[in-house]
Amino acid sequence: MADVTASDAALRRFLHGLPGVDAVGLEGRAAMLGTRSIKTTAKAYAIDLAISMIDLTTLEGADTPGKVRALCAKGVSPDPTDRTTPRVAAICVYPDMVETAKAALAGSGVHVASVATAFPAGRAALPVKLADTADAVAAGADEIDMVIDRGAFLAGRYLSVFEEIKAVKQACAREDGSAAHLKVIFENGELSTYDNIRRASWLAMLAGADFIKTSTGKVAVNATPPGTLLMLEAVRDFRAATGVQVGVKPAGGIRTSKDAIKYLVMVNETLGEEWLTPEWFRFGASSLLNDLLMQRQKLSTGRYSGPDYVTVD
Template sequence: MADVTASDASLRRFLHGLPGVDPVGLEARAAALGTRSIKTTAKAYAIDLAISMIDLTTLEGADTPGKVRALCAKALNPDPTDRGTPRTAAICVYPDMVATAAEALAGSEVKVASVATAFPAGRAALPVKLADTADAVAAGADEIDMVIDRGAFLSGRYLSVFEEIKAVKDACRRADGSAARLKVIFETGELSTYDNIRRASWLGMLAGADFIKTSTGKVAVNATPANTLLMLEAVRDFAVATGVQVGVKPAGGIRTTKDALKFLVLVNETVGEEWLTNEWFRFGASSLLNDLLMQRQKLSTGRYSGPDYVTVD
């Protein structure tokens, strides 16, 4: 694989040499897998699994330390009426809120994730992006969610995108030699074609991504079963080719328990049980948590509680 990234020409040959995507076949398979029925005990297990995979997120200009602390409290104890409810995987915030989240989550297994690299547009000079990343890591971020330069990618400047991802990966390293995990966001809704999503997936993994992520949640088209299936196929093929396991994070537009279960089926059927853990699969979907909690309460009590019984984020 080192030869693949030796030059812009070799990287282009490799990425454009990947098998083309059959859109009809991809969407048909994603739709077919979405019809699988999950009942009773399996459903209860899947709901708890989905809760444990959520990156509970607030990425608004009006974010305050108080709001971040409240969200951290929800991540640690999603349902105050049932202490057996799993904690979420992480809290995701802007870099200036990392220290607040890290303090609130200290001593827990809930990770602190931070969007960096001029999220969500990614329109900034590389030194700015690297400083953004380094500041977040220094403040206590366990994970960094970076956005690629879609303009460079769509212009065919693949090596430039590759080198930027590598530079951000290096900026994730701490003074003690450990490193924050890097999630690379493609903004699939702006990449136009499934072929581009496959190329971006391989490009991100070649550059050292620990996770590949569909989207920022800030555009019209975000995670879909089809684009997530395509990315799962990419991480499966990458693992076969290199022996390196990479995670997947669909983000944006996943709002209901029914949606979440469909995505879990995609994971199980495409990459298998090894990816059915929050170490390798995440949901970037904060509103999803409330519906999962309501469905969990219904399974345990037989009654549907309604949205007034869960906190509003």
């Protein structure tokens, strides 16, 4: 599909030539999938799977090395009273905390993810964004969560956004020839329309995104079932067209086990079991883990222990 990105005009024609989104149909299907009843052993499996897919996140100005180390300890052993509890997929921090997280997670198998490219607004010059990315990778980040320039996208400067994603992808490369995985954040709540979310999905995947991600968690509207379903359909169609598989990460606003399981049903029904692994699906969350742990304890003991029995992040 190289000709699609040969010029701004060609990319515009392609993105605006994508089928328009039937909003009523999309929202109706998302709502229908959310009504599936998951119980007993299937629920237990889904809870453990959801835990293993979490990017446990702290992205606050008040983050300290001690807070990051505590979060890493929780990610490695979410429930110290039950060693069968899965580890989370990654700990997500700001670039200046990558080295601390990397040291705390050494040998655990839990990845370090770092936001970059002037997160969360993305309002910085490209050299600054690339330096931000390179610093995080040099510090040991396994994954980079970048934000697109929403202003450029909404102004229709699609090739500019495409070239920026490509440049950040190149900045993810390491000296040994490997590379950090790149997750591209759209901030769906600011893209305004479903058609824009579909266009952003294809644009990011054409530019080499390893994952497409709904949001930063820093705006009023973050992950929603219809928006995530639309992105799942986009990665399905992209693989059918190119043979390339891309992951999806809803982030922000997913706080309960019930919500997480709805998303897993959506993945299974849209993409199949192949995507039901941390390699291809993640939850960006901070509070979700505690609810999953409480529901897990209830299933194993028959008692609801409450929030006092899980650590406070």
